[in-house]
Amino acid sequence: MPANPTRDDPVTAQRRRGFWLRTLHQWHWISSAVCLVGMLLFTATGITLNHAARISATPEVDNRTLELPAPLLEALRQAPEEGEAPLPAEVAHWLAEALDVPLGRRVAEWSPEEAYVSMPAPGADAWLSIDRGTGAVEYERTDRGWIAYLNDLHKGRNTGPAWGWFIDVFAIACLVFCVTGLFLLHLHARQRRLTWPLVGLGLVVPLLLALLFIH
Helix, strand or coil: CCCCCCCCCHHHHHHHHHHHHHHHHHHHHHHHHHHHHHHHHHHHHHHHHHCHHHCCCCCEEEEEEEECCHHHHHHHHCCCCCEEEECCHHHHHHHHHHHCCCCCCCEEEECCCEEEEECCECCEEEEEEEECCCCEEEEEEEECCHHHHHHHHHHCCCCHHHHHHHHHHHHHHHHHHHHHHHHHHHHHHHHCCCHHHHHHHHHHHHHHHHHHHCC
């Protein structure tokens, strides 16, 4: 009786299985290496975020005042009356040196009375106000500590586009790690009877918690 042409012989099937095992293991360890440090960060901050109300912190407030030199005040008066636009370059440079604060090309909110610059950052909030009539400058920064800083990294709050790209790359690496892990579970499931019960448990437990206890 002729062999079934649609079924591979044992040697071919073994080779195919070996190929997929090697490929999946390769992508699995590469993705795990890429997302290892990020995974440690996000799991640790997941705990701190979940218990944020129990973690006490005393914010440190830094409040400073100074006055713009007359030539810079004149440049400020020539800026737009209202709307949003960066501070004049010479004003931003002088303030960055005087306050030791990187202003860059941050957008200011302009009104006839003042220029206001909001400068939020991970774990901190800051603002700068300049009186357009007198040149009086007030700067205030509230720092909520390292835990708040790491928590904001977790949420991508006030972190800028570079960190946003990192989160996207990290998420893709985690996705590759999980998908290759799932296929490796499939390939090893015959020798490990608890594989699919444990996978099912990982699905059922959060599903039941969400249905029964989240309202």
